[in-house]
Amino acid sequence: MRAILLLLALIAGGAHAEDAPADGRYSMTPAENGFLRLDRDTGAVAHCATENGVSACRAAADERAALMAEIDRLSKENADLRAKLAGAEAPKKPLPGEQEFERALSFTEKFVRRMMRLFREEAPESERL
The missing domain is CATH 1.20.5 (Single alpha-helices involved in coiled-coils or other helix-helix interfaces)
Structure with missing residues (x-):
């Protein structure tokens, strides 16, 4: 919400989001139906918009594909490890003599x-x- 207010203030003041001070974590650029938010720390790009009074930012398409690929890879790795664990027998330690x-x-x-x-x-x- 703060980002939207900042964007509206910049637009109302005749300035562009690119003219905003560069000391914050996020940089915002006007885009179709909202604005693009660049996270300067991570490089993540998100498209932000307000729909029905609710503000939301969604990861850009190329990032979303990369995130989904990583989730799929980790899910497969998790399933493989669970299968190995289920097939392995617990080592039996004899009682002391x-x-x-x-x-x-x-x-x-x-x-x-x-x-x-x-x-x-x-x-x-x-x-x-």
Whole structure:
């Protein structure tokens, strides 16, 4: 809406959209049934118009074709990856054996004993057991 108001102000003032300051992100040029909006950051071009009191900007035809091609490519890639994922089996990891369990338990016990010893050494004399 702001862009349309700016365009109307420029037209009413006898200026052209090309004469607008170049410090904004968008450049607007009058076109048939509206104006063209150039995004100076991305180079995207859109045709903007007001229909039934509603302002709308639509991507230019060449950009739309490129966007649709990219959407189609990504959709196909997504479908291919989903098919590969559905066909792949999840790797089955065996449960740890008795020896691994005892090793982990021993490690945990040593860790807890060492922490308790550190706590006792760091505690003030009045709180030691």
